[in-house]
Amino acid sequence: MPTRRHLLATSAVLGCLAVFGPLPALAQDTGPITIGHLTPRTGFLGPLGEYAVMAADLAVEEINAAGGIGGRQIELIKEDSVNPQTASTKAERMIERDNVVAIVGEISSASALTIGQTTERAKKVFINTGANSDALRGADCKKHMFHVETQNAMYVNAEGQHLLNEGMVDGKTWYLLTADYAFGHDLLEGAKAFLERNNGSIAGDDLVPTDATDFSSYLLKIRDAKPDVVVTNLAGTQISSFLKQYDEFGLEPPVAGFGFDTALAWAAGPESFRGTWPTVWTHQVDTERSQAFVKAFTDKYGKPPENQAFGDYVAIHILKQAIEAVGTDGEAITAYLEDPSNTFDVMKNRPGYFNPDNHQLMQEVYTITALPADQATSEWDIFITSDPVPAADQEFETLIQDAVGGTCSFGE
């Protein structure tokens, strides 16, 4: 039975809550700005996730050292996204418990989708830094989801242009090897459409399970099919395995691919790395800001950053610019980001902006071409980076034409 003492105690507690309750809210406007970072750190994308984390840490460190965002420090909450289900649970927790302003990260297209769904319900911004699937910018697009990572269509167009220039498409036969999950399927569809538009044909086409490590059977088939070009839509360490074994079996057709990460070229080594591949950025991009980033990263971690590091580094800076301009409200940040007149320094020749129709960051991309092993100048410089694509006189939008994956409507 409630006694008077209980009642007093209860009202005292309630009184304290009433008095001190608003304090945390006040503190929020001067306390740290919390940003969630969610990316795979284990599994076959884990190696790339580590670069993402290192770069995000570096960006936050630099911003905080320079006084934070409007005087407020950034606090980065980092988690391993593991798989689509876990990614969604962790995103939920970051929003509900940690009250994050936005979530940055991801590499897997499947996990990016579940995070995007979670942030959409909470009306929080999610900046995808590594997932490429066109569907995320098409049928699965979200009002509060933005993409710093280039979408597959941009890679298909950039790499495709290179292949056209080299005469490797018209009247030629391709052998396609594709990772058997959303990212690969999406890329395969884009590659096939590209091949058809440009009068090429398919010599062979295999789906590779994501847990396959041995490519000898595929190499025998490729040798037998005698294609003009071998094109891969693989992901993660599979690309390095494939390149090492391609070299091991002494196959000759030129190799190209529509999806790539420079860390995988390094893992293949100067002797096995070959071909020309598309990328969003490399440590060789010759702008002042890129080189400053490369230096800061190398000083801190003892090795240069690769393209995934670029994505997370730039995403944090883009978020900083948006919060500085409009504050921490999810809707306000969304409105700011999707306005194409707001441009962002993405450490390249031209500034970038988000395409308002699909929230893709429009920016220059590059291709990298393997150097012969004896011309590599260091263990990192085993390739050369092309001039920006598209050329300075061309619109960014040429890069996203012929995207597969449906049309984006933001659920309207």
Add this chain to the structure above:
Amino acid sequence: MNFFLFGAQLLNGLLDGFYYMLIALGLSLIFSLGGIVNLAHGAFYAIGAYLALVLTPYLSFFGVLIVVPLIVAGLGVVTERLLFTRFYRVDPLYSLLVTFGLAMVIEQGLRWWFGAPPQAYAMPDALKGQVFLGDFVYSRYRLFLIGMAVAAMVGVWLLLNRTSFGRIVRAGIQNPDILGAMGISLRPYLSAVAGIAIGLAGLAGVLMAPIYPIHPAMGAEIVTAAFVVVVIGGLGSFWGVVLAALLVGLVKGFMIAVDQSAMSMAAIYMLMFVVLLLRPRGLMGSRILRFE
């Protein structure tokens, strides 16, 4: 279908099976003798690969090929003494948990020490190039790899079947208590077997380094398939493991040959499913009383 290519694919699949065998043999040995399901076996394979990476500048590939398996075998003995020995007499679930934990500790340790990005290991010059058998092309390095795997297989077989050491181990697999009653302590044998088995994983790690990128999760990648091989082959059966490894390679090669590559890994699990339905102890599994 191209008949020649089909044959080449089956042959390649068979050869592929030898890599599975290297890992699976060790797993089966530890499992048979001590009843420990060593989920950390793949992690020792990864340690072998990383040691190869670190030591090659000093010892060359062929030096590493001898030294690294010995180091990893030493780690295996230490692991047995400190860890496995506490779990021989309890529910296998505990050893499953502890070796799973160990696998994670090792994987994370490698990630912490070497970083997560995959690393390149150059193929030794002497083993570069291809061998042509008629129209069948094969990598010179893989022939070497298979030679090593066969040598390891023969070595283990001789040890188990032609030495007094092997007689005691085989007796220990069937009935450790009677062995104890006869005044033979199984302890040193358990340590030695763990050392040999884990050393084989280390050898596999060195052998794979030139053809796969080296990364912390490489052990987790291979251990599942190796388990499937052990389960298909049957507990306690040496030839069961060998047969199952070749069969798994063959099934995988067959699926890729008939343009069903997307199902090539799934087919291995299907094979396990069918074998377990028809022969719950595996293809050549003997009846081991204490596991019944």
